[in-house]
Amino acid sequence: MWLxxxxxxxxxxxxxxxxxxxxxxxxxxxxxxxxxxxxxxVMLMTFVLVTSSLTMLGAVDxxxxxxxxxxxxxxWSTVLLGLIFAGLHIREWFGLIDEGVRLFQxxxxxxxxxxxxxxxxxxxxxxxxxxxxAIAVIARGFAxxxxxxxxxxxxxxxxxFVDLVWMFVVPLLYLLxxxx
Amino acid sequence: MxxxxxxxxxxxxxxxxxxxxxxxxxxxxxxxxxxxxxxSLLAILLGLAxxxxxxxxxxxxxxxxxxxxLFLTLIPALIFVLLMLNMIWTDSFRLLHLRPFxx
Numbered sequence: 559m560w561l562x563x564x565x566x567x568x569x570x571x572x573x574x575x576x577x578x579x580x581x582x583x584x585x586x587x588x589x590x591x592x593x594x595x596x597x598x599x600v601m602l603m604t605f606v607l608v609t610s611s612l613t614m615l616g617a618v619d620x621x622x623x624x625x626x627x628x629x630x631x632x633x634w635s636t637v638l639l640g641l642i643f644a645g646l647h648i649r650e651w652f653g654l655i656d657e658g659v660r661l662f663q664x665x666x667x668x669x670x671x672x673x674x675x676x677x678x679x680x681x682x683x684x685x686x687x688x689x690x691x692a693i694a695v696i697a698r699g700f701a702x703x704x705x706x707x708x709x710x711x712x713x714x715x716x717x718x719f720v721d722l723v724w725m726f727v728v729p730l731l732y733l734l735x736x737x738x
Numbered sequence: 739m740x741x742x743x744x745x746x747x748x749x750x751x752x753x754x755x756x757x758x759x760x761x762x763x764x765x766x767x768x769x770x771x772x773x774x775x776x777x778s779l780l781a782i783l784l785g786l787a788x789x790x791x792x793x794x795x796x797x798x799x800x801x802x803x804x805x806x807x808l809f810l811t812l813i814p815a816l817i818f819v820l821l822m823l824n825m826i827w828t829d830s831f832r833l834l835h836l837r838p839f840x841x
Contacts, residue, residue, distance in 0.1 A: 560804075564812050564816050568819050572823060575820075575823040575824070576826075579829075582827070601764075604763045605760065605763075608759050608763070611794070612749060612753075614798075615749065715799055718799045719799065721798070722790075722794045725763070725791050726787045728763065728766065728787075729786070730783070730787075733770035733783055734776065736771070
């Protein structure tokens with residue numbers, strides 16, 4: 559799992575560097591994010607994702623301690639928080655799409671904004687949705703006894719990594735593009 | 739895998755890290771609304787993001803409790819690759835001014 563995480567970190571790193579390259583080289587880069595709703599939404603998403611990391615820690619610890627019921631409850635809480643995060647993320651996407659931002663165009667300036675924004679947040683959202691599915695499968699398997707605490711811990715590593723990536727996505731994609 | 743904490747209440751144990759991470763996120767938003775230059779803001783936000791990421795990796799992902807050899811193998815390699823990606827910047831500044839450095 560660590561090798562996967564490091565390779566995924568390099569993938570996200572390359573995407574974020576590519577985004578930085580395009581942003582620097584584009585004089586008409588848009589700054590569309592207003593405090594309400596975008597930044598408020600992002601703050602809520604951050605709170606939800608960091609809280610889900612905490613519930614995942616609870617799941618790993620309970621699984622190691624052999625408390626199957628508690629671990630399963632924590633795992634399903636993490637799934638719920640992951641779904642809330644994905645819902646908020648999709649709401650944010652629809653808000654931007656309503657304002658005319660597409661993968662290859664936007665009404666405020668450089669069309670590369672839409673390409674980089676949807677690519678990076680889309681890859682992160684894909685990780686969140688994959689994580690939600692994986693945690694649901696692990697929760698079910700662990701409750702039935704077919705999976706072990708090791709499986710829960712490995713999935714936890716992945717989930718914390720998704721949280722970690724979000725800490726870089728927010729400042730670079732949102733906070734550097736604030737509407738003033 | 740990390741060594742088991744054998745703690746009954748891991749949530750309470752990691753609550754300080756949780757609040758620090760939320761605090762960093764709040765501080766980033768606060769600073770984003772200060773009148774800082776883009777380059778200063780970028781440097782500060784990246785610094786805060788690295789701190790938050792390091793906290794998440796060391797405590798949430800238990801990297802601090804992993805084998806030292808794993809840490810020493812993976813992290814320097816990751817940092818090396820990320821530093822190598824910085825070679826693109828000169829070209830992006832050239833593109834911004836639409837002229838090669840040779841001029």
